[in-house]
Amino acid sequence: MKRRIAREKALQILFSLDTEEYNIETTLEHTLNGEERDTFLLKIVKGVAENQQHIDEKIASNLEKWSMARLAIVEKTLLRIAAYELFYLKDAPESVIINEAIEIAHVFGDEKSGKFINGVLSKMVK
Template identity: 55%
Template sequence: MKRRTAREKALQALFQIDVSNTDPASAIEHVLEGEQGDDYLTKLVLGVIEQKDEIDPLIKENLEKWTMDRLATVDRNLLRIAVYELKYCPDEVPENVVLDEAIEIAKIYGDEQSSRFINGLLSKVKEKL
């Protein structure tokens, strides 16, 4: 599975977990739709869940006039994935790739403002890390 696909599937699984409090293993199984599992997908989903208490404050401190609850579920979880990659996978994924991938995925799954919003917020997080 390509990393882009793993990120998209991770976004779908985290969305499910966020909205309906689904068990992570069930959410991953559901988004795979019978396909072969992927280590990077699992790493992203479980990593975001395990490190959420570290990731969310990094996002919150860079939100202007917004709260985590007001963010669209897609944007919130896409930011979590990207911040996880920036903070916990610096040797695996270059920062620019993390930002580019998040922006491209936002264009597909978010609204017309999502990609600019994601780019701005992740640029701030990247500078602080």
């Protein structure tokens, strides 16, 4: 599975975990729908879930005039995924991780999502 697809599926899984009363295994099964489990996808999903409190603190400290509670779930989830990759995985250049989050925001978010994601993530890596 390509990393872009893994990130998009991670967004869907983590979004579901944030909005429904599912567990990771059930959500993985529904989202993958018989597809093979990808190592990168599993790292992201489990890593974000296990480190969510610390990741949310990092994000919250870089929000201006926003709070975590006010963020749309798509943007919050994308920020969590990118923050996990930036601060825990560290296996891709920061610019690639940020660009991927922006591109996925253009697909799953609204017209302002990409700019918002870029601003928060750019502030986080300074």
